[in-house]
Amino acid sequence: MxxxxxxxxxxxxxxxxxxxxxxxxxxxxxxxxxxxxxxxxxxxxxxxxxxxxxxxxxxxxxxxxxxxxxxxxxxxxxxxxxxxxxxxxxxxxxxxxxxxxxxxxxxxxxxxxxxxxxxxxxxxxxxxxxxxxxxxxxxxxxxxxxxxxxxxxxxxxxPVADRGRKVWLHHGSSISHGSDAASPTTTWPALAAAQGGVELINLGLGGSALLDPFTARTLRDTPADLISVKLGINLVNADLMRLRAFGPAVHGFLDTVRDGHPNTPLLVVSPILCPIHEDTPGPSAPDFSSLQEGRLRFRAAGDPAETAGGKLTLNVIRKELARIVRERAAEDRNLHYLDGRDLYGEADSAELPLPDDLHPDAAAHRRMGERFAARAFAPGGLFADGAV
Known part of the structure; x- marks a missing residue:
């Protein structure tokens, strides 16, 4: 050998x-x-x-x-x-x-x-x-x-020489990281990359898509032909930020990425459907009653009334992300927005509910990968040649 x-x-x-x-x-x-x-x-x-x-x-x-x-x-x-x-x-x-x-x-x-x-x-x-x-x-x-x-x-x-394929750089939460996927090639980003014929760099970081400046600088400094950032759920999970800080933080994150990639197609993806946090703020907390049953589930520990004071829910985040991208896109034709519920929404939740109330299962990962590939990489998609 x-x-x-x-x-x-x-x-x-x-x-x-x-x-x-x-x-x-x-x-x-x-x-x-x-x-x-x-x-x-x-x-x-x-x-x-x-x-x-x-x-x-x-x-x-x-x-x-x-x-x-x-x-x-x-x-x-x-x-x-x-x-x-x-x-x-x-x-x-x-x-x-x-x-x-x-x-x-x-x-x-x-x-x-x-x-x-x-x-x-x-x-x-x-x-x-x-x-x-x-x-x-x-x-x-x-x-x-x-x-x-x-x-x-x-x-x-x-070693294998560069195969000349476009590099897709993606950042997101544990869902992008691949939590509850069956294997490394069946996380939704890996499935989407395979269908899109691109080289994947996956910066899905479980529990850690928190608009950190060092993550933005990493995206800025990493060579890539296509970039996507899936933002929101971890900010609710951690109850880390209020609405006043969220908008400027998103702008700063995108500004940093654009410092290194001024014209690269950049896609902002909002959270997929997560019923426990659609209108209830975080933090997310383990459901200790489920631990006693030998399984791990999560619950929303916030109060919906707290949104009036600026606490974040997924619906609040989606509205703010859509507004930010819409306003920035007036001067940035290569900036796009995708509602995460187009990847996993209410009908999917009814058919393939989140097993622990936060993370999609293997079948949902496959569905999300196929849908992302269709919306981003297929002819006429957001990342397709000529798309601006």
Whole structure:
């Protein structure tokens, strides 16, 4: 077997990487951004490699990848399944696998505490690949921090040159991150990118789409042909901001992105339907009665009457985002708005309700990916050639 050094040249979808005691740890935010916020939720989210994949060309029929995953365990909730690795050969899904072992991060939702325990490196193995020169992609688990330890193949490996496809840079919340999707290639952004024929950089950051300036600067400084930002739900979840601050913060976020991408098509997407927060402010809180039943659900802990004092709901946010984009678009012909309920709305909620009252399930991710691709990448779509 050939052992190939794991280097950044083999990575797609990561904006930074870290050499650890075990190997290579991909990051989705650059080091400067990471140093500007000590929030453990953000640190966990950005190190989970949603949209990150190893890409190489080889004639190998057997591929082995050693990794050290970090798996989340929620106190009082049944164990989550191990993260999924998807194998694509020449762009086609060919296999999937999981890695046993790894570190564990135990989270107590009742206290907000975290406990980290070290565990062993595990091995992912794919066999029976075609005995031809081919492009191989291994998509890393979207919901497990993953240190890459060793890559072994039964034929040499080389990096894949730029395929000339447009780069789509997307930022959003845990829904964009892929929470409750079945696998890394079936998060809604990954599905939409595949249908649109674009290279995805996914900055969906669970719990962390909070209009942070360092995130805006990351978008500003990342080369991209198409950019979308899905804003709103995390601001309600965290009860972080009032209406007075929200509008100027959105303007500032978009101004920063435009500093680096003055003419790039830029799409602002408002929240999908989330019944608990349509007209009720945050914060979101765990439903402890559901924890006692061994499942995790959320509730809206705010009071609808508080919107009069400037608290944010999803309907308030959608109205404000639509106004901001409409006014800015008078001078920015490459700025667009998409109501998130066009991706998942009331009819979808009746058919495919949010299992935990916040996050879409695997079937809803597929529907959202198809709808986004149709609205953004199809002929005449917001990101189609010639669209302004």
């Amino acid at each position: 050939h052992t190939t050094p794991l280097t950044p040249e083999l990575l797609r979808g990561a904006l930074d990487w870290e050499n650890t005691a075990h190997g290579l740890l991909p990051h989705r935010l650059p080091a400067r951004a990471r140093t500007q916020c000590a929030d453990p939720q953000l640190a966990m989210a950005e190190s989970q490699p949603s949209g990150v994949r190893l890409v190489f060309r080889t004639r190998a029929t057997t591929v082995e990848l050693d990794t050290l995953p970090t798996k989340r365990v929620y106190v009082g909730v049944p164990p989550r399944p191990d993260g999924v690795y998807d194998l694509l050969v020449d762009g086609r899904l060919t296999g999937s696998g999981r890695v046993e072992g790894g570190n564990t991060l135990t989270i107590d939702m009742t206290t907000g505490s975290f406990e980290h325990r070290a565990g062993p490196v595990g091995t992912l193995r794919f066999t029976g690949l075609p005995d031809t020169v081919k492009d191989v992609e291994i998509w890393l688990p979207h919901n497990e921090t993953t240190e890459l330890v060793a890559l072994r193949t039964d034929a040499p490996v080389e």
